[in-house]
Amino acid sequence: xxxxxxxxxxxxxxxxxxxxxxxxxxxxxxxxxxxxxxxxxxxxxxxxxxxxxxxxxxxxxxxxxxxxxxxxxxxxxxxxxxxxxxxxxxxxxxxxxxxxxxxxxxxxxxxxxxxxxxxxxxxxxxxxxxxxxxxxxxxxxxxxxxxxxxxxxxxxxxxxxxxxxxxxxxxxxxxxxxxxxxxxxxxxxxxxxxxxxxxxxxxxxxxxxxxxxxxxxxxxxxxxxxxxxxxxxxxxxxxxxxxxxxxxxxxxxxxxxxxxxxxxxxxxxxxxxxxxxxxxxxxxxxxxxxxxxxxxxxxxxxxxxxxxxxxxxxxxxxxxxxxxxxxxxxxxxxxxxxxxxxxxxxxxxxxxxxxxxxxxxxxxxxxxxxxxxxxxxxxxxxxxxxxxxxxxxxxxxxxxxxxxxxxxxxxxxxxxxxxxxxxxxxxxxxxxxxxxxxxxxxxxxxxxxxxxxxxxxxxxxxxxxxxxxxxxxxxxxxxxxxxxxxxxxxxxxxxxxxxxxxxxxxxxxxxxxxxxxxxxxxxxxxxxxxxxxxxxxxxxxxxxxxxxxxxxxxxxxxxxxxxxxxxxxxxxxxxxxxxxxxxxxxxxxxxxxxxxxxxxxxxxxxxxxxxxxxxxxxxxxxxxxxxxxxxxxxxxxxxxxxxxxxxxxxxxxxxxxxxxxxxxxxxxxxxxxxxxxxxxxxxxxxxxxxxxxxxxxxxxxxxxxxxxxxxxxxxxxxxxxxxxxxxxxxxxxxxxxxxxxxxxxxxxxxxxxxxxxxxxxxxxxxxxxxxxxxxxxxxxxxxxxxxxxxxxxxxxxxxxxxxxxxxxxxxxxxxxxxxxxxxxxxxxxxxxxxxxxxxxxxxxxxxxxxxxxxxxxxxxxxxxxxxxxxxxxxxxxxx
Numbered sequence: 001x002x003x004x005x006x007x008x009x010x011x012x013x014x015x016x017x018x019x020x021x022x023x024x025x026x027x028x029x030x031x032x033x034x035x036x037x038x039x040x041x042x043x044x045x046x047x048x049x050x051x052x053x054x055x056x057x058x059x060x061x062x063x064x065x066x067x068x069x070x071x072x073x074x075x076x077x078x079x080x081x082x083x084x085x086x087x088x089x090x091x092x093x094x095x096x097x098x099x100x101x102x103x104x105x106x107x108x109x110x111x112x113x114x115x116x117x118x119x120x121x122x123x124x125x126x127x128x129x130x131x132x133x134x135x136x137x138x139x140x141x142x143x144x145x146x147x148x149x150x151x152x153x154x155x156x157x158x159x160x161x162x163x164x165x166x167x168x169x170x171x172x173x174x175x176x177x178x179x180x181x182x183x184x185x186x187x188x189x190x191x192x193x194x195x196x197x198x199x200x201x202x203x204x205x206x207x208x209x210x211x212x213x214x215x216x217x218x219x220x221x222x223x224x225x226x227x228x229x230x231x232x233x234x235x236x237x238x239x240x241x242x243x244x245x246x247x248x249x250x251x252x253x254x255x256x257x258x259x260x261x262x263x264x265x266x267x268x269x270x271x272x273x274x275x276x277x278x279x280x281x282x283x284x285x286x287x288x289x290x291x292x293x294x295x296x297x298x299x300x301x302x303x304x305x306x307x308x309x310x311x312x313x314x315x316x317x318x319x320x321x322x323x324x325x326x327x328x329x330x331x332x333x334x335x336x337x338x339x340x341x342x343x344x345x346x347x348x349x350x351x352x353x354x355x356x357x358x359x360x361x362x363x364x365x366x367x368x369x370x371x372x373x374x375x376x377x378x379x380x381x382x383x384x385x386x387x388x389x390x391x392x393x394x395x396x397x398x399x400x401x402x403x404x405x406x407x408x409x410x411x412x413x414x415x416x417x418x419x420x421x422x423x424x425x426x427x428x429x430x431x432x433x434x435x436x437x438x439x440x441x442x443x444x445x446x447x448x449x450x451x452x453x454x455x456x457x458x459x460x461x462x463x464x465x466x467x468x469x470x471x472x473x474x475x476x477x478x479x480x481x482x483x484x485x486x487x488x489x490x491x492x493x494x495x496x497x498x499x500x501x502x503x504x505x506x507x508x509x510x511x512x513x514x515x516x517x518x519x520x521x522x523x524x525x526x527x528x529x530x531x532x533x534x535x536x537x538x539x540x541x542x543x544x545x546x547x548x549x550x551x552x553x554x555x556x557x558x559x560x561x562x563x564x565x566x567x568x569x570x571x572x573x574x575x576x577x578x579x580x581x582x583x584x585x586x587x588x589x590x591x592x593x594x595x596x597x598x599x600x601x602x603x604x605x606x607x608x609x610x611x612x613x614x615x616x617x618x619x620x621x622x623x624x625x626x627x628x629x630x631x632x633x634x635x636x637x638x639x640x641x642x643x644x645x646x647x648x649x650x651x652x653x654x655x656x657x658x659x660x661x662x663x664x665x666x667x668x669x670x671x672x673x674x675x676x677x678x679x680x681x682x683x684x685x686x687x688x689x690x691x692x693x694x695x696x697x698x699x700x701x702x703x704x705x706x707x708x709x710x711x712x713x714x715x716x717x718x719x720x721x722x723x724x725x726x727x728x729x730x731x732x733x734x735x736x737x738x739x740x741x742x743x744x745x746x747x748x749x750x751x752x753x754x755x756x757x758x759x760x761x762x763x764x765x766x767x768x769x770x771x772x773x774x775x776x777x778x779x780x781x782x783x784x785x786x787x788x789x790x791x792x793x794x795x796x797x798x799x800x801x802x803x804x805x806x807x808x809x810x811x812x813x814x815x816x817x818x819x820x821x822x823x824x825x826x827x828x829x830x831x832x833x834x835x836x837x838x839x840x841x842x843x844x845x846x847x848x849x850x851x852x853x854x855x856x857x858x859x860x861x862x863x864x865x866x867x868x869x870x871x872x873x874x875x876x877x878x879x
Contacts, residue, residue: 062874086501229371231347234401436464510854545620550815557807565787567779571605581775614645
């Protein structure tokens, strides 16, 4: 490739300066007229050059701006926002209201590739140009009142046509290259949002690369003309006709061109005709022989035949001289104004590799000359190529070859033009200059027999050549700069549609995020403010239930012990009745049974206290639930735990088995309490204690009060006797006092006579009284002993709390169980409250992040629309 040398004004000027007259009779006048005409021609040529350079520089600036815009879009996609890929479909009903009647406005259904089922009605504001739109924007479609809407149902055929022809994107269109486009579109809809964003990122990268190529092409002085088409369409024959050379490019009834052959002027190769075989097309340099190998031009046919089965054959660059320097109308290759190269391409439908190469090569081309057989019209591969090329090149040269072989020429012309109208509207508009029906083989053969001074060419081919020469040389701004301008036009429209659709998404997400914040944040703030109050209430409920249960349990236990101390049941219960007295011989067993029943009654009293604690706990749990209803939001799931009061005070191992009551598991099962002692039957110490509390002590009485000492002496004697009998159980003081009293009594002579009978009678009476009172005294004796024992201990052997009084122990045990349940209920509420606060905090945080992100996206996409307008102004596109 030659380095860039911008065309000089003189080179342009030469094509506009007319030839000077030769008549000598008007030499002076002719000289003056020639001078004026030459000056005007030079001014005209200079104006053309200046206009071209101005458009070129403006277009180059627009390409730079587009590069920056796409680079920013690529960076923005994924890093700050996941760009969604939209689809616009025509609605089934066209609104006939005022908005639909406005030009450029149409109602559409907006969907996204990752959410094909989610639709949004929008209004598309567009300014049509070529087959796409120059400017597009989207707004949400208003929902008109049902009673004022008049709709017109479009036909099924019309909807189908719109759905097939309506393509949302041209440059940034996603295609999986898996079958036809409609199948690929269906596959795209099954991808995830991130995958679609990655595909879109790839398309943006490809567009960036293409913009870089365009930038080089804009400043490249050479114009490349690609001659392509289907197999055996006559591409090589056409090139031979344009070169004024016979069989430069090999021709045959069978396909010959199997690789790209670029034909350029030999002036670029020191006026030597030869073939350069490019080792690597992207690294080719004509001045560096290491990048190519040479071959004689006569070997071109053999090289093409040899490369027929080699898909990776390198491209060829053929340098040719003008066929005849005396031609009045030289070939387009040797125009003397602009460097031009003609590229002969393999047939599109030869194989997939060659077709793909053609598609890729057209991005380097300034002008496409598409050759189609008049007999076959446009094949599927031809349509696809023209469609793809139309993204950049609005104007294509269409050469319908072998037209002379068609019988019904009018019908052929009409059908071909109808196809062109759908494929390339701009080409159809300029069909007079761009669509040509010729027979290039006839023309090529005619060159060999024609005279140099008067070539009479086929009129149709002459028109084609003149149009092509005018398009490439004279209208250089249109042929050289037009494709880049057209590509940027389509690219900006795609970016604008992408920004408009994503602006709607960002707006919806921001509104939804703000609504979510407005809904959740007040609740969150209220919960945060109420957290301390909830904590205080839970602690208060726990302490109230625990203290109440402890107080009531202790009071119940103290009252139960008092009743047991009186020989009564601590609490009447089923199966708890004091046994009947079996007689003196069964007194021991009677005492054992009485003790068991009294202990069992205490167990029953404990169970009643536990039942009362269960009730208090149930009330406390209900209060905790009410606190949850007060402090938890309505949408928070309430606890699914059900409080089972019967599970309280029951060991877990026992709860797994069958239901067992507390009876028999408490005091009545403690061996150290059930064991019977002698004092449970004859509690002499208790009787002595009572006697001492009734009879005053005689230690301070005078011996002179003898008359009053008879009865007192008898009583003292009885006390002394009882003291002697129970000396082992009485204290030392009681023994000494009995001895003293007895000695005083015996020293009196008056009492010696009747002391014996009195002692005998008294002893017998006392024994009879004790035996008689056994049925009533045994329960009291047993109860007093139980009361005395449990007042100083808990009754639980081998425990750390054995020294704790029974009432306090039971109060502590019951309150501990109540506290455990209350804490569990409070913990569950606290966890739900904490989880609710955290969940709402996360929702608020996520919504705020979404709002921030959406707001930034809205600003960014709005800025994109402004940048698009600036680039349009740089390109010179008027909207």
